[in-house]
Amino acid sequence: MTRDDRFFGLLVEFADPTRLEHACEKVRDAGFEHWDAHTPFPVHGMDAAMGIKGTRLPWIVLVGGLTGMAAALLMIWWMNAVDYPYIISGKPLFGWPAAVPVTFELTVLFSAFATFFGMWGLNGMPRLSHPLFSNERFKRATTDRFFIVVEKTDPQFEIAKTRAFLESLGGLAVEEIHDRAED
Amino acid sequence: MSHRPVPKLTDTSIEMGPLSARISRPALAVGVVALLAALGLGWAQGDDLRHFSFSWLVNFAYFLSISLGALVFIPIQYITRASWSVVIRRLPEAMAMALPFMALLTLPVLLNLGQVYEWASEHPHHLTPELAMHKAPFLNEAFFVGRWIAYFAIWTWLAMFFWRTSRQQDESKDPRLTIRMENRSGPAILLFALTCSFAGMDLLMTLDPVWFSTIFGVYYFAGGFVTFYAALTLATMGLQRTGRMRKIVSMDHFHDYGKLMFAFTFFWGYIAFSQYMLYWYGNIPEETAWYLVRQSSSWGAIGLVLCIGALLLPWAGLVSRWAKRRRSTLIGWAIWIMIMQWFNIYWVAMPVFSPEGVSLHLLDLLCLLGVGGLWVGVVAHLLGATSLVPVGDPRLEESLKFENA
Incomplete structure (x- = not known):
């Protein structure tokens, strides 16, 4: 045709x-x-x-956000409690309040990446011409x-x-x- | 260009009519009866009304925070030249106008300062004489009462300015009144920020005369602001159920309610955690003592319930667009948030009265009905004397055809 x-x-x-x-x-x-x-x-x-x-984008963002959250918690736990355990001012090696800010930031960062690049992917970008x-x-x-x-x-x-x-x-x-x- | 027909004000009822009296009279009656019953029961405790005053304080602080949320909502709409909210703005205007009447509700606390605030008592047991002397210039009865007079004078002035000017515009349709309100909204927000912060600290933080938190004012405001949005959601949907404001307040407006409840749920949690984490990190006895009481015994259980119930659950429940565009989910979360935020204030104030553990008492319920009944009665009465929609606002047309992309 x-x-x-x-x-x-x-x-x-x-x-x-x-x-x-x-x-x-x-x-x-x-x-x-x-x-x-x-x-x-x-x-x-x-x-x-x-x-x-x-759009399917929210689900991509959810996966991105959860990945960021898990990555942050694992990273903090492994660094502080496993790889280089060091007691600082009597705190537990892995204290959850101390982990929250970084976990929050990485969740937001990965969500933002997932939103931005997920939108690219769904729209078939990048492309130089159309x-x-x-x-x-x-x-x-x-x-x-x-x-x-x-x-x-x-x-x-x-x-x-x-x-x-x-x-x-x-x-x-x-x-x-x-x-x-x-x- | 809109895909749905623009609703007209004539499509629906925008007057409370006889409903105003049908709500306000029983509510005021319940309020007065509950107040008297609470006084009687409080008297029977034989503790110089100490328990009654604490229960009253919790519920007063709760409803005050809703009215304060309403009071700052209005200038935020003007300063951002928001159009979406015009059609529902009369409801916050009335909630803020409850403030002048709430000044009277401070009396059970102000007349019994010595029983409630340790810094005002004859025999402070946490305050050392040196510390008491150091704090006396700020924490003394005369200055405390003076501050409350100043807070209520400023709040009354602000609430009445927006209430009167907006209603004047109903008649005159003069857009210059909008410009006048926009111009005064910046200073209004500044005044609000200072008075609300200090009031929150005075009312709840100084219950513990030793403890301090520089973020406490924001914490009180954040809880009140999210409770206000929950109350606004329930008020709007309730009015629609009686056949008022139908169609003109659409799912697109409710979608914004959902977004705001979602955002300020998280904002409250963010502030609450910021306060907690710094004290956890610093680990200084005079700072952690406040949390120690609230993390031990049954208070700790309430604290955990707040982490999950006031932050994580509504956050997860309102995150999706789907949940924000359904009446049932919005109503459910609004009721939930109102209950959780009540427990938040309870958890902040009551451990001073019973540090050994949670002691929910009939007095708490009676004071809830007392303050709540009077508050609802005043707001419903005020709404009876006016149109439910600011019909003279130049942005009303825009508000009616508002669509949430």
Whole structure:
């Protein structure tokens, strides 16, 4: 069905966020999965209009945080009570109050790393280029235009039918996206 | 652009109406009866009302901390130009306006200082004469009572300023009143920070005349602030159950309640631990003595219950977005936090009365009903005389369509 390997998907352009939001609802209801909306600023209500499900990121953060916590406790216990036991001002070799600040900090640090890099991973980053950047119209996605992009990898994607569907959404234009990154 | 229709004030009832009297009259009656019963029972103890005064002090400190939380919530909203909270701001305004009435509730303690505070007693047994002399310039009855007059004068002034100006705006819809309140919010928070810290120390820390903690004021504030958010959650949801403020206060507002309860639960634990760890590390007798009593006997069990019940459980229970966007979980944790924070103040104050162990007494319950009944009665009465929503606030529209991303 694809025309060539570099074909990425179809793009439809809108002049304002309200039209984009209504169009997103239609794309959502049509059952597409591999698609996205691009706006120059955050638009309230887009998550619902696009039917975006909850992210897995919190679970990644939870694992990161627990790892940090365990790492800190093990490190403090091993250093102070096993590897170099030394009694300081009559304190136990492993006193939990003394361990709390470092444990807290490492939990926060690992959670932050898990959040930041987990978000990268889920978004397919880092990447230096994207097929969308080769489109002239898409350059206005950071200033004053609003876009929906349906990728060819979507199970429902059929070039003629999908194109006709996107044209029915009432956008300014529908265009094919071809990756020209290697040109 | 919002995906849900913006609710209108006309969609719901924003007046307390007869409900105000239906709550305030029985509450005030329960308060007065419980107070008299507590006085009678306290008298029958034959200890010069010592037990009664301690029970009263615990419950007074508890409800005072809720009102103080409400008092600082208001200028924080103005100084940050917050819009989400506008629709519910009248509730904290009324809770803060309970402060002038609470001045009267100090009397059972202030009239019996010698039985409650060792520094005011005839025969101090922990204070050496040298230390007593050293502390006397600050810890003497005249200055103590004078400070309480000053605290309540400042709190009354602040609470009345925001209450009156906000209600004046209900009529005039004048946005300049908002600017005036924004301008005064900075100094208001400064005044609050000083008075709340000193009041917390005066009320609870000086129960032990030897012990001191520089973070104690923050500790008292932190507990009160999280209790205030729990009380605000229950008040808003309770009003909605009677058909008031429906739709205009949405799950997006409640989501913020959940976030704030979560954040200040942890803040309270953070402060409590900061205080504990420094004294554990320093290990100096005059500093650790306070914790020694509260870590031994059945007080130690309460301390452990607080570590788990006031910090870890609500923290874990409110961490997820799911829990913050459900009425049942929010109500459950709000009630839980209110119970735990009551035990926090109990655990701070009561070991001075019974160092040998926990001695929950009918007096504690009667004083809870006494102070609580009067507090609820005053707040419900105040809300009856006004709209439940600051209808003249220029940010009300924004607040109604607020969405929590």
